[in-house]
Structures are given as structure tokens and as C-alpha cells.
Amino acid sequence: xxxxxxxxxxxxxxxPGATLVGEPGDVSGVSIDSRTLKPGELYCxxxxxxQDGHDYVRAAFAAGAGAALVARDRAAEFAGAGPLVAVPDVxxxxxxxxxxxRARSAARIVAVTGSVGKTGTKEALRLxxxxxxxxxxxxASFNNHWGVPLTLARMxxxxxFGVFEIGMNHPGEIVPLTAAVRPEVAIVTAVEPVHIAxxxxxxxxxxxxxxxxxxxxxxGIAVIPRDSPHHGRLAAHAGASRxxxxxxxxxxxxxxxxxxxxxxxxxxxxxxxxxTGRTVAYRxxxxxxxxxxxxxxxxxxxxxxxxxxxxxxxxYAELAAPSGRGERIRIAGPGGEVVVVDESFNANPASxxxxxxxxxxxxxxxxxxxLAVLADMGELGETGPAAHLGLADAVAAxxxxxxxxxxxxxxxxxxxxxxxxxxxxxxxxAELEPIVLDAVRGGDVVLVKGSKxxxxxxxxPALRERFGRDGxxxxxxxxxxx
Ligand SMILES: Nc1ncnc2c1ncn2[C@@H]1O[C@H](COP(=O)(O)OP(=O)(O)O)[C@@H](O)[C@H]1O
Ligand SMILES: [Mg+2]
Numbered sequence: 001x002x003x004x005x006x007x008x009x010x011x012x013x014x015x016p017g018a019t020l021v022g023e024p025g026d027v028s029g030v031s032i033d034s035r036t037l038k039p040g041e042l043y044c045x046x047x048x049x050x051q052d053g054h055d056y057v058r059a060a061f062a063a064g065a066g067a068a069l070v071a072r073d074r075a076a077e078f079a080g081a082g083p084l085v086a087v088p089d090v091x092x093x094x095x096x097x098x099x100x101x102r103a104r105s106a107a108r109i110v111a112v113t114g115s116v117g118k119t120g121t122k123e124a125l126r127l128x129x130x131x132x133x134x135x136x137x138x139x140a141s142f143n144n145h146w147g148v149p150l151t152l153a154r155m156x157x158x159x160x161f162g163v164f165e166i167g168m169n170h171p172g173e174i175v176p177l178t179a180a181v182r183p184e185v186a187i188v189t190a191v192e193p194v195h196i197a198x199x200x201x202x203x204x205x206x207x208x209x210x211x212x213x214x215x216x217x218x219x220g221i222a223v224i225p226r227d228s229p230h231h232g233r234l235a236a237h238a239g240a241s242r243x244x245x246x247x248x249x250x251x252x253x254x255x256x257x258x259x260x261x262x263x264x265x266x267x268x269x270x271x272x273x274x275x276t277g278r279t280v281a282y283r284x285x286x287x288x289x290x291x292x293x294x295x296x297x298x299x300x301x302x303x304x305x306x307x308x309x310x311x312x313x314x315x316y317a318e319l320a321a322p323s324g325r326g327e328r329i330r331i332a333g334p335g336g337e338v339v340v341v342d343e344s345f346n347a348n349p350a351s352x353x354x355x356x357x358x359x360x361x362x363x364x365x366x367x368x369x370x371l372a373v374l375a376d377m378g379e380l381g382e383t384g385p386a387a388h389l390g391l392a393d394a395v396a397a398x399x400x401x402x403x404x405x406x407x408x409x410x411x412x413x414x415x416x417x418x419x420x421x422x423x424x425x426x427x428x429x430a431e432l433e434p435i436v437l438d439a440v441r442g443g444d445v446v447l448v449k450g451s452k453x454x455x456x457x458x459x460x461p462a463l464r465e466r467f468g469r470d471g472x473x474x475x476x477x478x479x480x481x482x
Contacts (some may be wrong), residue, residue, distance in 0.1 A: 004157060006030065007097065009044060012067065013095050021075055022083035024067035030097065030153045032058070032146065039064025042085070042349045044094050046146055046445055047265050053090070057081060068115075071091050091146065098152035098180050107136065107159040110301050113166045113174060113212045114189025115205060117294045117351050118143060120313040121189050123322055124291075125163045131159025132307050143167035148177045153345035169195045169379075171208045178215025186212045186243075187223040187297050191230045192350040197381030206230035210237025219244035221304035223297050226250035226258075238444045247276070247304060248295035257300040262292040266363050267328065270384065271316075275299050275309050282313035286321045287361050293357045324457060326355070328341045328362070335468045336365065336442020340464075343449035347377045354447050356391065356398035368443030372400040373452025373459060375429045376407030388413045395421065400447070404439065407430040407454060429456040437466045473477045 005026035012027070015328035029041035034056040035243050037043055043060035043293040045053035046066060054077070056112045057068050068084050075086040079236030081236055087093035102109075110129075112121050119141050129135040136159040138151040143165040155162050166180045191206045192224055198206050209388065210233060213222050222238035224231055226248035238246045249257040260279070261272040268293045269284040280299070284291055295316060302312040321327040322351035331338045339362055343355045352374070370397065380387050388409045393416060394401060402423035405414040423439060426432035429450065436459055446463065 001395070005152070006156065009349045011100065015085065015087060016092055017088045018093070019072070019086045020084070020358070021086055024083035027066040030150060032150060033058035034063050037063045037065055040066045042067050042069060044069040046094070047090065047092050051364050064218070094146065094149045095180065098149035101152045102156050102182055104157070105155055105159065105162065107155065107165065107182045108305055109162045109181060110185045110187065111164045111166055111178060111183035111212055111215070112187045112189065113168070113209050114187070115192035115194040116348060117189035117290060118165045118167060119322065120291060120325060121187065121294045122163050122165045122244065122293060122299060124316070124319060125301065127162040127319055128298055128302065129163065131311055131315050133156060135436050137160040137163035138165065141165055141167065142474045145173070149180060152180060163267055170198050170209055171204065172211070174208060174211035175214055178212045181215055182215055183220060184217050185223060185301045186216050187301060188212060188234055189294055189297055190224060190350065191227055191228050191234070192348065193380070193383060193387070194348040195379050196352070196383055197379050198403040201234060203230060206233040207237070210234050213238045213241035213243055216241050218242045222246045223300045223304065225297070226255035227252050230332055244451055249300045249301040257296045258298055258302065259292065263288055264289060264292070264358070264361055266361055270393070271295060273299065276303050278309060278311045282316050284316045285319040286326060288326060288354065288404070298371060329460065329464070333442060333466055338440055338442060338463065338467050339445045340444065340460055341447045342460050343447060344460055346451065346452045349377060349390070349448050352377060352391060352449060353394045355447060356394040356400065357421060359398035359400060359445070359447055362445045364445055365443045368445060369401040370399055371402050371423065371440065371444055371446045372398065373404045373432070373446060373448045373456065374406070374407040374410055374413070375454035375456035378451040378453050384409050385412050389416055389451065392416045404432055404436050406450065406456060428452045430456045431460060433459050433462055437462060440467060
């Protein structure tokens, strides 16, 4: 049996305030990007900050769009270009499609928020829940005012499970998103000073994360981090919602899902946990204490859904680090192998600390060095300078031999390091790149991390190019083992 079309012509015609122009047929998918749209999909002309999707309606039809969802007052511009679904507002139209998707779905829905660990937890849930049935989750973070409705609108009719990442930069943003998702299980992974610039305090962040419980279905289950100083606040939000039960996770005795032991190796972690009274031991296919801690939240969700915990835990062996989030990249060059720990997708104080502290877990060949390439962490407001300076002990704990720092905030950390650990500082990641490329040599382990906005991620392909291709990383280095 093949799936029915994702959305039929009648579904589109039934959107509030919709008028059909031309004759749209059924559509096989939903897209907001003409460059990645597949033939037969519905193109939604979302207006963003810098771009207006209406500028790409013709490109979407050229790419084979089955129909375009456009603003009513713009529809005349696309006469003859292709079939249109004209609505008063495209983002609202996408939201209506999202709500219709949720309403018709029999899938069991899990929503994930938190200051860190959302995407990793979403991916782990995708892996685990796929063992029990067809699981829908976004390929990327897709956790904002368009990402969440888009992911909902894309949920296949036959999905057995749906996993939704929900993010926020400001108070109040999660409320409408969780209302659309209507989760049966809602998880808060962690509460940390991320996006603190928009908040008065970390407890303000806890309150904003706690908003996720407002969308819980009646009798749903709230999953909260028991070791967080803000767990009481989160529990209060859950208590004020329609949640039927709270499940906590952590290392402390009070947690319902509790780690008894966590050990980490170069490429794996091992967890022994008490899962609501049952002891479960499992292997995780990637290193990191935080991954192990997040796995407790995932198992709490598994308990909440009434699924087999042993089966779920066994799935964790297949987990691999997503790109830019701890992925190990081995680059073989004439000077020896360089191991890049690619954490360059993004950074905040908690994840920066976790990444630095995990550095000693990567095996270091004789004569090899640990290099940390660190770029500024953004959106920290007034707390920025102290948050950067405060990483000095994590640099020491991570036994980083040399730190290469980029950006004005990282300057503070760099200057606070002992001279022997100072590799170089540059104003930007782009200016730091050639310095790093010249410094790296065979045997080195290189951590690359910083906020997305710094573009520090570009250093990873540059290392691959330079070192992997002609091996100058080995040749150029003084005292290299080449
Ligand atoms: N519980 C945690 N505590 C500290 N750091 C974490 C935790 N979970 C994940 N991280 C780190 O945070 C970073 C972002 O992880 P990710 O799962 O993409 O989070 P998000 O989607 O919330 O931004 C990664 O570097 C990851 O290693
Ligand atoms: Mg994310």
C-alpha cells in the first residue's frame, strides 16, 4: 500500500480563508525553499527577515512545485505561473496546515526543549522510537516559528511517532508552538544561560522552557532534569498544566530515571541506570557525559509511552555523533593522523565546557597535542566576558596544550591562560584559520567550537583540504613527526 498524498486538493481548499487559483492537485510534500523542493510538493512563500518567499515562487514552479501557498494580496503577480493556494497570511496558512496535520494524526507525539541538547535528544528519540514504529522528525533543528509548523505539516499520515524540537530566544515563544504540537510527552533537557541576553535571569529561562508543558495533552507526561537547580520551577509549570505525571531524570537519588554509573571512552559511553525501578545497562555509540545524561530523558519518554525500555536502551548502541556536534573526523596525512573533534555547529557556556572537558577522552598518540580552536559564544549579553573568562578551568581540565582563539570575547579567555597554552588569537575565525592550518601537525587532536555566527565551522573543511590533500600540516610544523 502506498501512502495517500500528504495533502489533497480538498485539504488545501479547506484551509481557512483559502482561494484556489488555477487547479492545484494533491501535493506530496511541503517546502519553504525552492532550492530543495521536490517535484509535486507545495511551496510555501514564507516572509523571513531578509527574504520574502514570494520572490521564489517562479523558481519553485520551475523546480516542479505542485502548488504554491501565497499571500492573497500577492497572488495576481503569479497569474499563469502555476496553481496557487491564496491565503490571507502564508505563515498562518502553514500553521493551519500544521494543526490539521496534528488533528488527523494517530502518531504519539514527543516534544523536546531545553537550553542545550534538543537536537541530540531529538535524534536519539528518532533512533529509539524507530524500533517501535514509523517515526517522523525534522532533518535539522527546525525548532522555531516556521520550523515547528513546517515539521508538523510534513508529518506523514501513517507516522506512529512524531518528535518535535521546540526552541526559543524570548519568553512566550514556546506557547504557540507547543499548542500546535500538542505533545503526549514533553521533555526539558537542561536549563542553562543560553540566549541570556533576552532574559533577566536563568530562572526566567526555566520559566520560558516550562512553557512547553502548557501544550501537553490531558494526562500527558512532563520529563524534567532533577539535578537542575531549576527543577522545582519546571515541576511547578508541569503541575499547572494538564500533565498527568512528572518523570524526572538525573544522577541524584530523587530522580525517577537515574544514572547509577556513567563511563565514557573515546568513541562510546556506557550507562547503568535505574529506570523507574528497573536496572538497565547500555552502550551509547558516541562519547560524552552529556549524551549519557540526555539518554536518561529519552528513557523517561520511553517509560511515558509505555514502550520496552530494554529494547530502547539497546538502540543507543547505534547512535553516532551528528555533524558539527562532536563528530570525530580522522584526516590521514603524511605527517600522521589528525583527529578533528568537530563541535563547530554552535556553542554556549554549557556545551563549550562539556566539549573542553571531554577532550582528554580522545586517545592521543605519543608526541601528539590537544589543540582547542575556540571562537566567541554569542547572545550572552552582559554575561559574555565572564562566561568566556570562566572557561579557563575547563581548558585546564581538558588538558588543552594550545588554545587558538577567535573574536573579542575569546580574547579575555586567551589573555587569562598561562603563556604556555596560548597558541594564537585573531579578531575573527577567518583570520585565525591560516594560523591554525600552519600550526596543526600529525598526531594532534583538534577541537573546533564556537557560535554558529562566527563561521568557525569553516576551519574544519579547511583542515581537511590542507592536511588531507597535501599533508603540509605535517610538513610545515616545527618538530613534527613527519
Ligand atoms: N545536557 C547537556 N549539557 C551540556 N552540553 C550539552 C548537553 N546536551 C548537549 N550538549 C552539547 O550542546 C551542544 C548542542 O547540542 P544540540 O543537541 O544541538 O542542542 P540544541 O539543539 O539544544 O542547540 C553540543 O555541543 C552538545 O555536545
Ligand atoms: Mg537544535
